[in-house]
Amino acid sequence: MDGNDAGEAGGLRLAAEGAETRALLTGALGLADLPDLQARLARIEGPVTFDLSGARRIDTAVAWALLTARDRLAAGGTRAEIAGATGDVAAILETVRAALPEPEPQPGPPRGLRVQIERLGAHVAGGWEGFLSFLGLLGLFVARLFGALLRPREFRLTALAHHCQAVGLQAVPIVALMSFLIGVVLAFQGSAQLRQFGAEVFVVDLIAISILRELGILLTAIIVAGRTASAFTAAIGSMKMREEIDAMRTLGIDPGHALIVPRVLALVLMLPILGLLANVAGLFGGALMSWIELGISPAMFMTRLSEGTDLNHAAVGLVKAPVFAVLIGVIGCRAGLQVGSTAESLGRMTxxxxxxxxFAVILADALFSIFFQQIGV
Structure with missing residues (x-):
């Protein structure tokens, strides 16, 4: 402002009118008033009306501050308007408003059949690329495993023992408990249905075939997939984030031989054992509930089990275990190797x-069921 405006010093006064704020601008406002004006405008959050009826003169800086404050509030969904501007004040506001860039319209969510088809195609392409990546890592595991068998001195037996303990021994309590409860549920629900037909004794066949053929190994594989695949991804992903895998390559250590083979091989060795323990725990739970609910003694349960259940059912279940183990191990290791440099990437890949x-375990189990049904096993 120049000397002629010294007696017209202006200011901003805030007055509350219910839930709304009225910002009264008075006198002559110029560049010298801008810092204080911006600070006070920034503190306005609720609905507001900028009343310029008392403003005698403003310059472009003040007009810009007012328009910016109004647009900021409007963008957040708050009602904000400028009122009472007349004469030169209104002309300055209009000039500055016309000079400001128009806000870019926010694009709405894409719609239409074409967009949906494109998304489906992108998901299919991504799934196919993931499948090829899985096959590549599976081939790497097989190649490194045969290499370790041909050169036993290079095999990391200590790492294998460590991972066998982590994926096998430490999983025994949860696997046994869940299988026991599944056996209890099968016996309880099966007895309630078979009692209607006077066929309570066949609950033994129901429990045995369900657990030995399907539920025992499937439940075990799902539990192992939840705890072990995530552990593999987190461990390898953390090493990748800290560039330890690059350091291993620099030192001449093959990450496939050191990280992938011991983990996947430990799963291949331990999952059949866990499946066998799950079968025993499930049968025990079913026998206990049959004794309580139906009065079928343990001796009678064992007799019916040996007479009415073929060992093929147990063999069918345990044959699936190594395949499930390879799927879980390779998927977990592959996800770990794909982790980026951020913690968010590690969580997402886990x-x-x-x-x-x-998903892979359930899909493989479905394919196994179809295959065994077709060959009559």
Missing amino acids: SAAVVAAI
């Missing part, structure tokens, strides 16, 4: 590994 491993 979740993706668990989902992919469980």
